[in-house]
Amino acid sequence: MTKKSARQMHVFKVVSRVKVDGERRYPYRVLGVPLEADLYTLAAGIVRAFDFDFDHAFGFFDGRDPYRSGVKYELFHDADMQDELGGSDAPSETQVAISLLLEVADQRAIMRDTAEFLARRLREELLPNVPDRLRAGAEAELGRVAYEMLDLDADLELGDVPPDLREALAQPGGLERLISLYGAMTGADDAAAPTERGVKGVSVTEPFGRTPTWTFLFDYGDDWMFDVTYQGVQDAPPRVRLPRVLDSLGTAPEQYPEWEE
Known part of the structure; x- marks a missing residue:
């Protein structure tokens, strides 16, 4: 009888750059992922291996400083995120900047001030043309007319920009970064611009053909960073679901610590 070949998996060692107080070593997790996995699957596996909620944007970067890396694989570059930034019509940088800023503006307050x-x-x-006996009523009526002219009874559309995008925009230099990001997605950047791609549908091993260790950044702003090293293909444990933590050391940092006042 021919022995059935073992199922195989890609193996990565992921080391957190945050060390928990009282522990000597930085925590790490060794993670097995399916051979057909993409970078999105790897990211989800890393985040969950450290007991974080998979609720923010992220990316893989070829340098230790993600914001200076020459090669980047980021969720922002995937088609669904690109659509949120304005689709493929390639508006100007000014239009992109205004659109992004409107996402964090208090639009209803602006409209109320405009109505006033x-x-x-x-x-x-x-009012100078209204008889004196009607002036009080006319003044109040004109206030109502102004609100109706601006349609303030209707709900203002705040858009469907993901919370991660709003969060990134609120960071220092966030607007400039997102404008540059949009330019990279639409091909507006020059030849010297960084190489930037998405994560969905991108083979989990593609980045690691360039260099074996990449920086994984999760949650722009809080900037949780991990060093991810590709360790090759191994036989997967029988009857387990991948991604899977194969080995671990140390306590994972708290994603949302309760700060003492």
């Missing part, structure tokens, strides 16, 4: 300005302008223009 419009009401004041209408009163200045029209």
Whole structure:
């Protein structure tokens, strides 16, 4: 009888750059992922191996400083995120900047202020022609008309930009970074721009053909960073679901620590 060949997996060692107080070594996890896995699957496996919630954007970078890396694989570059930034019509940098800034603006407050300005302008223009006996009512009515003209009874569309994008935008230099990111996705950057790709559908081993160790950044702003090293193909444990933690050392840092006041 021919022996059935063992199922195989890619193996990665992931070391956190954050060490828990009282522990001598930085925590690590050895992770097995399916041979057909993409970078999105690897990212999800890493995040869950350290007991984090998979609730933020992320990327893989060829340098220790993600913001200076020459080669990047980021969730921001995938088609669904690109659509959120304006699709393939390639608006100008100014249009992109305004669109992004509007996502974090208090649009309803701006519209209320605009309505008050419009009401004041209408009163200045029209009230001099209103008989004195009607002025009080006309003044109040013009305020209502201004709100109706701006359709403030309707819900304002705040868009479907992912929370991660809003969070990245709120960081120092976030607007400039996201404008540059959009340019890279639309081909607007020059030949000297970093090589940037998405993570979905990208083979889990593609980056590691360049260099065996990459920086994995999770949650822009909090900047959780991990060193990810490819260790090759091994036989997978029988009857286990991949991704799977094969070995571990140390306590994972808390994703959302309770800060003492």
